[in-house]
Amino acid sequence: MSDTLLSVENLRVTYPTRKGPAEVVRGVSFTLGRERLAIVGESGSGKSQTGRAILGLTPKPGIVTADKLSFDGIDLRGAKPRQWRALRGARMSMVMQDPKFSLNPVMTVGAQIMEALAFHGRSSRAEKRDRALAMLEAVQIRDPKRVFDAYPHEISGGMGQRVMIAMMLVAEPDLMIADEPTSALDVTVQVEVLRILDQLVSEKGMGLVFISHDLRLVSTFCDRVLVMYAGRVVEELKASELHRAQHPYTRGLISCLPEIDTDVRPLPTLDRDASWAL
Amino acid sequence: MGLLDVINLDVIFGEAPQQVHAVKGVSFSVREGESYGIVGESGSGKSTVLRAICGLAPVSGGAIELGGREVVSPRGRDFYKTVQMVFQDPYASLHPRHTIDRVLAEPLAIQGFDNREERIERALSDVGLGPGFRFRFPHQLSGGQRQRVAVARALILEPKVLLLDEPTSALDASIQAEVLNLLDRLRAERGLTYVMVSHDLAVVAHMCDRLLVMQHGRAVEELTRDALRARTATTDYTRQLLAASEGYKPAEPK
Numbered sequence A: 001m002s003d004t005l006l007s008v009e010n011l012r013v014t015y016p017t018r019k020g021p022a023e024v025v026r027g028v029s030f031t032l033g034r035e036r037l038a039i040v041g042e043s044g045s046g047k048s049q050t051g052r053a054i055l056g057l058t059p060k061p062g063i064v065t066a067d068k069l070s071f072d073g074i075d076l077r078g079a080k081p082r083q084w085r086a087l088r089g090a091r092m093s094m095v096m097q098d099p100k101f102s103l104n105p106v107m108t109v110g111a112q113i114m115e116a117l118a119f120h121g122r123s124s125r126a127e128k129r130d131r132a133l134a135m136l137e138a139v140q141i142r143d144p145k146r147v148f149d150a151y152p153h154e155i156s157g158g159m160g161q162r163v164m165i166a167m168m169l170v171a172e173p174d175l176m177i178a179d180e181p182t183s184a185l186d187v188t189v190q191v192e193v194l195r196i197l198d199q200l201v202s203e204k205g206m207g208l209v210f211i212s213h214d215l216r217l218v219s220t221f222c223d224r225v226l227v228m229y230a231g232r233v234v235e236e237l238k239a240s241e242l243h244r245a246q247h248p249y250t251r252g253l254i255s256c257l258p259e260i261d262t263d264v265r266p267l268p269t270l271d272r273d274a275s276w277a278l
Numbered sequence B: 001m002g003l004l005d006v007i008n009l010d011v012i013f014g015e016a017p018q019q020v021h022a023v024k025g026v027s028f029s030v031r032e033g034e035s036y037g038i039v040g041e042s043g044s045g046k047s048t049v050l051r052a053i054c055g056l057a058p059v060s061g062g063a064i065e066l067g068g069r070e071v072v073s074p075r076g077r078d079f080y081k082t083v084q085m086v087f088q089d090p091y092a093s094l095h096p097r098h099t100i101d102r103v104l105a106e107p108l109a110i111q112g113f114d115n116r117e118e119r120i121e122r123a124l125s126d127v128g129l130g131p132g133f134r135f136r137f138p139h140q141l142s143g144g145q146r147q148r149v150a151v152a153r154a155l156i157l158e159p160k161v162l163l164l165d166e167p168t169s170a171l172d173a174s175i176q177a178e179v180l181n182l183l184d185r186l187r188a189e190r191g192l193t194y195v196m197v198s199h200d201l202a203v204v205a206h207m208c209d210r211l212l213v214m215q216h217g218r219a220v221e222e223l224t225r226d227a228l229r230a231r232t233a234t235t236d237y238t239r240q241l242l243a244a245s246e247g248y249k250p251a252e253p254k
């Protein structure tokens, strides 16, 4: 396997709307190795749409085009449903932004994790159950047995998010796209969940695309950061150098954050410059 | 006595032996015009406290008082005119087949408000969404845009008390700043009272005068903003929260 896991060149996603086609991802390019790459950017800038397009999960009637979209040497453009089935869930997976919406409301949490385990070779029911419980424990769920038997509406927001992560992790994918995976977690649990992701990257060589709006977190957790604005990548930085960002949008984002120790009221907001979207 | 009093609240889901005792003897009192925060571990019962206030989770013990009077079950129309909630899970709380216009128009119709057109446009622009979003469906919005619709839906009824469950956790920093500023301004202008759940201590420090820390269904500590800033936490858990707020630190090499 080469060092580049994923190459994306000139990725575009377009939806027809009443006012004509709307391009929500407009020529995104990047490569990903066995590292933690963050995508940050404002709400609606195309982060989730980028992630979904890579996994072939763009909903109809959206149209995806790219000059290159390859995962471990496999051209994903025009991949057949059979190829996707072999890849998705097993080798590449995505933790969706709305955990409760992505979970099946009429199936228990345990049944859903065991279903995800089915991708991962043959094992007995009892083995699967043990794996699933171990996974729930690994993501810091305190009473894994109860949560295993619970339905999605019976668990808290942060538990739902961790269940989604557990489901994606059981298969130990080579590529994981995690869309705001820890946004509903309190910071103490968040740290534990990030450690698991960190371990998969450093020990198993997984490639991680970490979509987030939490700049403080990204600057301490990731290796590189792509900053998106209006469907484009406007800046790419080393995560540790986020504070040295050049683009006025990135700089603005950083100054909008409230802090425990200072009382700035109202918080600075961004004056969006029309030229940023060009 | 405050405007909203939660007195020794217990919430128990289900029947024995499958019972979940989600909230255990939690009390707090929120004054009129105050902004009160709840932080704590995931699964500690924060959302359940808000849901119990709204009549969406069972009050198994204790009481909830609004303006000094115990609220009735089921909560009446008047209650929802006074108290509105923004849910943690905006996708699940927006009907997938209703346009944003309908999401906003329905509560106005139920509560018999006039000038609906104007109110809808105003509510959308208040949360930074242009008129172009009005006739979209929830699945045609990004996560943060959906969250703003949920805030708009609660504000449109001009409640006195707003219960906010992680109102900005799905938002990027710039939109978060806009929503927090909006909430701040509305509180000043309309004298609103907030109870706000968040796992982001910086957001709570910015928005709330006092905050409650929850763990395992219990209230473990109540702090003022100044105490939070001075890091004078008295429990281990609050200290851990403060430490973890500094960002991610890789585990110590073994």
Ligand SMILES: Nc1ncnc2c1ncn2[C@@H]1O[C@H](COP(=O)(O)OP(=O)(O)OP(=O)(O)O)[C@@H](O)[C@H]1O
Pocket: A015, A017, A022, A024, A041, A042, A043, A044, A045, A046, A047, A048, A049, A050, A059, A097, A213, B139, B140, B141, B142, B143, B144, B145, B170, B171, B172
């Ligand atoms: N089905 C659709 N039809 C039309 N437009 C859509 C559709 N789905 C998404 N969009 C639009 O595409 C843009 C990008 O959405 P995306 O979900 O990628 O944003 P995001 O960067 O993930 O934002 P957030 O941080 O709020 O989740 C948004 O403006 C959104 O309204």
Ligand SMILES: Nc1ncnc2c1ncn2[C@@H]1O[C@H](COP(=O)(O)OP(=O)(O)OP(=O)(O)O)[C@@H](O)[C@H]1O
Pocket: A153, A154, A155, A156, A157, A158, A159, A184, A185, A186, B013, B014, B020, B022, B040, B041, B042, B043, B044, B045, B046, B047, B048, B049, B088
């Ligand atoms: N309808 C229900 N039936 C059974 N148990 C429930 C139900 N709703 C919530 N619970 C349980 O109650 C506990 C508290 O949940 P709650 O949603 O209040 O947590 P939270 O503090 O808001 O967490 P988070 O920060 O993750 O959102 C959890 O253990 C959850 O599984």
Ligand SMILES: [Mg+2]
Pocket: A047, A048, A049, A097, A179, B142, B143, B144
């Ligand atoms: Mg998104």
Ligand SMILES: [Mg+2]
Pocket: A156, A157, A158, B046, B047, B048, B088, B165
């Ligand atoms: Mg909650």
